[in-house]
Amino acid sequence: MGKVAFVFPGQGSQFVGMGQALSQQSDAARRIFEQADEALGFSLSRLCFEGPEEELRLTANTQPAILTASVAVLEALREKKADMKVDFYAGHSLGEYSALVAAGALSFTDAVKVVRARGQFMEEAVPAGQGAMAAVLGMERGALHAVCEEVSGAGNPVQLANMNCPGQIVISGSAEGVKLAGEKAKAAGAKRVLPLNVSGPFHSSLMQPAADKLQSVLAEVSVQAASVPVVANVSARPVSDAGTIVDSLIQQVAAPVLWEDTIQWMVEQGVTTFVEVGPGKVLAGLIKKIAPAETKIVSVQDMESLTELLNGGIL
Structure with a gap:
């Protein structure tokens, strides 16, 4: 069994x-x-x-x-x-x-x-509207982590928040950080970036x-x-x-x-x-x-x- x-x-x-x-x-x-x-x-x-x-x-x-x-x-x-x-x-x-x-x-x-x-x-x-989360589909964890590090390093905190399953990772952070990381992820080959309807940047710094x-x-x-x-x-x-x-x-x-x-x-x-x-x-x-x-x-x-x-x- x-x-x-x-x-x-x-x-x-x-x-x-x-x-x-x-x-x-x-x-x-x-x-x-x-x-x-x-x-x-x-x-x-x-x-x-x-x-x-x-x-x-x-x-x-x-x-x-x-x-x-x-x-x-x-x-x-x-x-x-x-x-x-x-x-x-x-x-x-x-x-x-x-x-x-x-x-x-x-x-x-x-x-x-x-x-x-x-x-x-x-x-x-985090005051409403200042944080965000988005699901990134079809991107490898290491590559997405590198994107988040780059955006955070430029002063807009964003990080990997939920490793849900292969090809589905949620990112979380400042509204601007999530937006920029989403754009860079798409440019780097992510299939889709879906903003989540949540009230804050959960599981982020x-x-x-x-x-x-x-x-x-x-x-x-x-x-x-x-x-x-x-x-x-x-x-x-x-x-x-x-x-x-x-x-x-x-x-x-x-x-x-x-x-x-x-x-x-x-x-x-x-x-x-x-x-x-x-x-x-x-x-x-x-x-x-x-x-x-x-x-x-x-x-x-x-x-x-x-x-x-x-x-x-x-x-």
């Missing part, structure tokens, strides 16, 4: 209505939404279920909303099958917090408060103020050793002791997300099944472009897909 990894989505996977049906069908899922509302002091569940979308899209709301919707799916799974065998957890950016909750390193209520603050700090770090503030918030919560290895974004290697987990989360705000490397490393460790737990199917799409063709990739976000997974006998 091959190994199984659970992966959790990050920002961009949210949609109005996420988790609503599941919370009506699963007591465990409903309790997670109730805990989130109580921990945050406002109805996050209503925002997830009913919107409005503009409000759900605000980073300070999106982050706790996706975490809550993802952990609700996880708990609904555990409610049906308590003895699931999972070998690794990982999450894309914000999704790393869902992974740490899954591994018992963070309590859900602590995690939801931390990511709410993380979202606020990230929104505050411009996020350092947010990372510094996050450090003091994490110092106030209890972090345990992970019961199952969590593969960290910043290193694409497993973290399990509390100190390393905290360091990774602080670094992660201003450092690139090594998603392609993370999936490759898990494949090398013998993972043959990836289960995306939470809203959307973004990660499943990326993993298809990274993992070998015979890899089993499943997305679980509602009772139907959850039942299908449990009936499939892979857990």
